[in-house]
Amino acid sequence: MPSDPQYLETVRAGSLDGALYLEDDLSGLPALTRGAVLTALSRAFDLAENRRPGHAQRVAHIALSVAQELHLPSRQVEEAFFGGLLHDVGMASTIFTDPDQVSSLRPMSPYGADAERDGNTTHTHIAEAVATHCIAGARTARKLGLSEGVAAAIEQHHDRWSGFHLVQQTGRERGGWVSRIVAASDRLESMIDHDVSPLLVRRRGPELISEMSGIEIDPRIAEAMDRAARQDEFWLGLYDNEMHVQLMMVDSSDALPPGDLIDMLGVVSDVVDDRGNRPRGHGRRVADLSRVIAREHGMSEGRTALVEAAALLQDLGTLGVPVSLMRKPDILTVDEMAAMQMHPTYARDIVSELPGFGAVAWWIGCHHERIDGKGYPGMLEEEEVPVEAQIIGMAEVFIALTSERSYRPAMTAEDAMEVIRGLGSTRFDHRLLPGFEMALASLDLV
Ligand SMILES: [Fe+2]
Ligand SMILES: [Fe+2]
Ligand SMILES: [Fe+2]
Incomplete structure (x- = not known):
């Protein structure tokens, strides 16, 4: 968050000593999978989304845990991971002129509840912002060589299970498993994003999930999320400073030529x-x-x-x-x-x-x-x-x-x-x- 002095301070803490970045091998591009590259670059998408660094990686971690808990086929587990990493990549290329449009895009903003009041021009304005960044993000995912499942998850990450009034669509009508998992994971991460103490968040986890179940998120996904959130590994992974190292290994495909x-x-x-x-x-x-x-x-x-x-x-x-x-x-x-x-x-x-x-x-x-x-x-x-x-x-x-x-x-x-x-x-x-x-x-x- 560039306007936040605390955040600037964290970034500035990086040293200006080139020796810290020395590489032994400058003989060519390293062998990296698409997943490894996007895990790292997702931090740039956090900046564009104005989120605490690591938001996209945490959403990917939650999505991955839930997809595994549901025993989905490995292809869908990977799609949930990529959908989590890239869900808001469209924010980077969508230009918002009104700051209200950006804050309204938080999945848990009061806007969700207000959406029932129809005919309000602000809401129309905001609905446009939702649609624009979802569509732009899906387009970018396709260009990055990701599957239609990932593109659909990005396009639908603001859908609510019980209906997203302004765009006249509901998670029930549209989303496949991967889409609904990504949407649910983004919501959970956004709710715990503000809680300072990991212990407190962990204790409140089941309650937060049950509050969202059947309204914001598919109840079957809520159940799987609840099971995942009762395990230590889920929280240890979520608050691990080296989370990116684990995420970089998720993509099972070959390194990119x-x-x-x-x-x-x-x-x-x-x-x-x-x-x-x-x-x-x-x-x-x-x-x-x-x-x-x-x-x-x-x-x-x-x-x-x-x-x-x-x-x-x-x-x-x-x-x-x-x-x-x-x-x-x-x-x-x-x-x-x-x-x-x-x-x-x-x-x-x-x-x-x-x-x-x-x-x-x-x-x-x-x-x-x-x-x-x-x-x-x-x-x-x-x-x-x-x-x-x-x-x-x-x-x-x-x-x-x-x-x-x-x-x-x-x-x-x-x-x-x-x-x-x-x-x-x-x-x-x-x-x-x-x-x-x-x-x-x-x-x-x-
Ligand atoms: Fe520059
Ligand atoms: Fe979004
Ligand atoms: Fe997000």
Whole structure:
């Protein structure tokens, strides 16, 4: 929650020492399953949902426990897990202009009870917000290569068992098991989210579940949830700081081939573009150019693939920056600028949870550093700024300058190149310039 000083403090506690992120192996992209990647990146979706970090992972843990308790086939157990992780991924790409719309999207907001009062324009406005983020989330899940079962669960995660009046649909009519489990898990997590003491929450668990049974959630799911919530492992897992490690092992499919992993990160980058109001494909173009500059600079194929992955995720942290700032057509105030400048740190901390992505996380954290020490967040100087981060920054500046914006026309490639030459020795090391110019030529950008 970027506006919450306590949360900022937690994120800032991360050190600015690159040695902490050292990787032994920079020979290529690590072998990761789709589930492992999404477990880590789900923390970025929490930021967009304005939730306490780990919300999506906790919903996935609850959904997984309930699906197992119901002895569903393994395919559906995995779908419940993915549905939990991604239920609110649509929040990242849906632009809400009214803060009431966001708060109303909490599953347990009073709005549920108020929904019976028809004809209220606020409610119509809110219903639109519900529908929009559910549909956008399902679309993103399909692009990420997930099944229709997962997409349906995301689309239906605001359905209530006894009827969701405004959208004229009920969980009874629509949801399969997976959809109803994900909706129920999101509700339970949201209720316990506010309780400070895990012991207290554990004691109240059965009561909370029975209150929701038959109204908010399917009674058969409530029964299974109640059985799961009477076991120690359920609560130990829910409050385990290393929960992500367990969740990363849930996906039983093979590790993604490098091309598929890059495609998946491309979908995430599209979400970031949408939210930041950048031209579609901006992040992918920056990543393409970064990869080629890295190659022209003499890096190995494996390392250039890591640079490409870092470029795709560089602005992931902007999901934690309020949309009003991301899209502000005017100069930012000092406070707004400080909020915006948190984005490399958010992304670094999220990406560093991915095995084999330590160096990638460090480069991402440094993509706004400058060799003259005037960058952020660490004001690193000279060699302290990793070459990879400089390459990504350089590609980003070029692509941004040569793209049209609402407040200015696109610059020509030659003019943009001149600007970047002018930044050699201040923002970037001038020794990167020859590789940069060769990369532009090899991509036919000049
Ligand atoms: Fe939602
Ligand atoms: Fe949620
Ligand atoms: Fe950035």
